[in-house]
Amino acid sequence: MTPASLHAVLFHSTGDSEHNTTAPMGPLSDSGWQFQGRWGAYLGTVISSNAFLTAQHVGNSIGTSFFFNGAAYPATAFFDDAETDLRLVQVCDTFLVAATLHTNQTESGKPLVVFGRGTQRGLPVTTGASNDKTNGWRWGLFDSRLRWGENTVETVVDGSSLFEAGVGDLLKIDFTADAGPNECHLSIGDSAGGLFVLDGTWQLAGINYAVSGPYSTSADGPGFDAAIFDEGGLFEQDDDGWRLIPDRPFDQPGAFYATRVSTRINWINSVLEQIAAQPDPAVLQSSADPAGPFADHAAATVDPVDNLVTLPQPATSRFYRLRGCQAFSITSIELLTDTIRIRYE
Numbered sequence: 001m002t003p004a005s006l007h008a009v010l011f012h013s014t015g016d017s018e019h020n021t022t023a024p025m026g027p028l029s030d031s032g033w034q035f036q037g038r039w040g041a042y043l044g045t046v047i048s049s050n051a052f053l054t055a056q057h058v059g060n061s062i063g064t065s066f067f068f069n070g071a072a073y074p075a076t077a078f079f080d081d082a083e084t085d086l087r088l089v090q091v092c093d094t095f096l097v098a099a100t101l102h103t104n105q106t107e108s109g110k111p112l113v114v115f116g117r118g119t120q121r122g123l124p125v126t127t128g129a130s131n132d133k134t135n136g137w138r139w140g141l142f143d144s145r146l147r148w149g150e151n152t153v154e155t156v157v158d159g160s161s162l163f164e165a166g167v168g169d170l171l172k173i174d175f176t177a178d179a180g181p182n183e184c185h186l187s188i189g190d191s192a193g194g195l196f197v198l199d200g201t202w203q204l205a206g207i208n209y210a211v212s213g214p215y216s217t218s219a220d221g222p223g224f225d226a227a228i229f230d231e232g233g234l235f236e237q238d239d240d241g242w243r244l245i246p247d248r249p250f251d252q253p254g255a256f257y258a259t260r261v262s263t264r265i266n267w268i269n270s271v272l273e274q275i276a277a278q279p280d281p282a283v284l285q286s287s288a289d290p291a292g293p294f295a296d297h298a299a300a301t302v303d304p305v306d307n308l309v310t311l312p313q314p315a316t317s318r319f320y321r322l323r324g325c326q327a328f329s330i331t332s333i334e335l336l337t338d339t340i341r342i343r344y345e
Contacts, residue, residue, distance in 0.1 A: 009114065009115070009116045009147040009148060009149040009184045009185075009186060009187075009190065010119070010120075010121045010137065010139070010149075010184060010185050010186070010187050010227040011121065011149060011181075011182065011183065011184050012175065012176075012177055012178075012179065012183045012184075012185075012229060013180070013181045013182070013183065014121075014181070015120065015121035015137070015140075017120045017121075017141075017143065017145070019147070020147050020148050020149060020182060021145050021146065021147055023148075024113065024148055028113055028148075028150075030201075030202055031113040031148075031196050031198075031202040032045070032099065032113055032115060032148075032194050032195075032196035032202055032204065033115065033146075033148060034097060035047075035097065035098070035099040035194060035204070036115050036146065036193065036194060037052060037066050037067055037068035037069075037073075038066070038067040038068075038117075039052070039054050039058070039060060039064070039066050039067075039089075039192060040058065040059070040060045040064060041058075041117070041144070041189060042054065042055070042058040042060075042117070042189065042191055042192040042193070043115060043116065043117060043146075043192050043193040043194065044066055044089065044192060045099055045193075045194035045204055045207070046068065046095045046097060046098050046099060047088075047098050047099050047101060047204065047268070047272075048095070048098050048272050048275075049094050049095055049098065050090060050091055050092075050093070050094055050095065050275065051088055051089060051090050051091065051271075051272060051275060052066060052068075052088075052089055052091070052095075053086060053087070053088055053089075053194075053204070053207060053261075053268070054086075054087050054088075054089060054192040054207065055085050055086070055087060055191050055192035055207050055208070055209065055259070056080050056081075056085050056086070056087040057085055057191060057209075058191050058192045060075070061075075062075050062076065062077065062078060062296075063075060063296070066089065066091055068095065071093070073091035073092055073093050073095075074091060074092050074325075075089050075090065075091055076090050076091060076092055076280065076281060076283075076324070076325060077089070077090040077275075077281065078090075079271045079274075079275075081168075081264060081267055082166070083166065083168050083264070083267070084159075084166070084167060084168035084169070084259050084260075084264055085166075085167060085168075085207070085209055085259050086207060086259055086261075086264055086267075086268075088268065088271045088272075090275050092280070092324075092325035093325065099194065099196075099203070099204040100201060100202075100203045100204065101203060101204050101261055101262075101265060101268065102197055102199060102203035102204060102205040102261055102262050103203075103262055103265050104199060104262065105262040105263065106199065107153045107156065107171055107197055107205050107206075107260070107262065108153050108154070108155050108156060109152065109153060110152065110153050110197040110198060110199060110205075111150065111151075111152055111197070111198050112150065112151050112152060112153055112173065112195055112196060112197050112198075112205070113148055113149070113150055113195075113196050113202065114148065114149055114150075114151065114173075114184065114186070114193060114194070114195045114196070114206075114208065114258070115146065115147070115148050115193040115194050115195075116146075116147060116186055116187075116189070116190030116193040116208060117144050117145060117146050117147070117189060117190065117193070119139045119140050119141060119142045119143070119187045119188060119189070120140040120141045120143060121137045121140050121227070122137055122138035122139050122140030122141070122226075123137065123138050123140070124136075124137055124138075125137060125138060125215070125217070125224075125226050125228065125234070126217075127217060127232075127233035127234060127247070128233065133230075133233065135226075135228050135229070135230045135231065135232070135233065135234060136175075136185075136226050136227050136228035136229050136230070136254065137226060137227050138224055138225070138226045139187040139188055139225050139226060139227070142188070142189065144189075148182075149182050149183070149184025149185075150180060150182035150183060150184060151173045151174075151175070151179070151183060151184055152173070152174075152179075153171050153172075153173060153197060153205075154172045154173055154174045154255070155171075155172050156169055156170070156171060156172070156260060157169075157170050157172045157257070158170075159209070159257065159259070162257075163210060163257075167209070167259075168259065168260070168263070168264070169259075169260035169263045170206075170209060170210075170257040170258060170259060170260060171195065171205065171206045171257065171258045171259075171260050172255050172257055173195075173255055173256050173257070173258070174253040174254075174255050175227060175228065175229050175253050175254050175255065175256070176229055176251065176253050177229045177230070177251060185211070185227035185228075185229075185254065185256055186208060186211055186227075186256040187211070187225065187227060188225060190208050190256075191208050191209065191210075192207060192208060193207070193208045194206075194207065194208075195207070195208060195258045204261055205258075205260070205261055205262065206258025206259055206260055206261055207258055207259045207261065208256070208257075208258050209257045209258055209259050210256070210257045211225075211227075211254070211255070211256045211257070212228065212231070212236070212254035212255050212256070213225050213226060213228070213236065213237070213254065214226075214236075214237050215228060215231070215234045215235060215236055215237075216234070216235040216236075216237070216242050217234065217235070218235065218242075219235060219241070219242050219244070220242070221235070221242070223237060223242075226254075227254065228253070228254035229251060229253050229254065230251040230252055230253065231245045231252045231253070231254055232245055232246065232247035232248050232251070232252050233245070233246075233247040278304070280324050280325035280326055281302065281304060281324060282302055282304065282307075282309070282322045282323075282324045282328050282344060283296055283302070283322065283323050283324060284296070284297045284300040284302065284309050284311065284320060284321075284322060284342065285297060285320065285321050285322070285323055286314075286318045286319065286320050286321075287318070287319050288316070288317070288318060288319070289319065290319045294319075294321055296323075297311060297320075299311050299312055307343060307344050307345055308341060308342070308343055308344075309322075309341070309342040309343075309344065310339055310340070310341055310342075311339065311340050311342075312338060312339055312340070313335065313336075313338055313339060313340055314340075320333075320342060322344055328344050328345070329344060329345055330342055330343070330344050331343045331344060331345055
């Protein structure tokens, strides 16, 4: 399968676009809503005083703002996990709350709450001789609403064998019928949302990655994406085209997948320690005009210990400035044979 970017929580019980668009209450209070922030068209989950966890495949760039509790936090550095799709992003300023990470590797069978943004539930997907069997629903209108849903972790799978190399462990969550009013699946753009399991307290256990599909109702159809609670009678795309999933007396649920956090705790902690040990970085920007626009200077090397920036001499006149989480001042510029040295404080 090929991972599909995700964008919304869809429900078995209802197509109401307002369902679960406010923070969960009662037993589900503090289940993760309070740690979700907007990262471009996607989500990120706050895990420390100046960092959040998201997915590499949703993109974005350093300098992009993470919007959390009504404030903007510019991203200052990316840290990508070489073994999974996880990305840890450092920001300016300080978060006052942070999610607890699930470390016990006991996710299977645990109830979960998951968060995402995007599409409403679309038209029914039907099969059978008279198209009288409902298998699920297509992805509908993208409205970018933050929603939450419930489900249960089915199992842990090897994402590198299921999808592609470098994916790592994934939590697999089935979409089943009659499992309660908040039983959910995911859809386009929901990638990078947080998945929390209940283990005494609500803990961050996964970052949304991909879903089952795409599907077709014929062997030569164009295909479509959908939240499917019974794949029986549908065709699923594989390397050889469309493969029929035989209909059976029982439901064969589709699934969504989240990158497993518990097996990457050592990597996450090592990055957080690295961030804590280093000062907020200064970044050199340059422009051909003092009024801008200014852009990050890719060829500049910054030494934060000696407060020194080194860069090649430009072919034409340039104007320089420093950006960072704190205020920086350029104190001197030294022209050498083929380089420029800028000191700051």
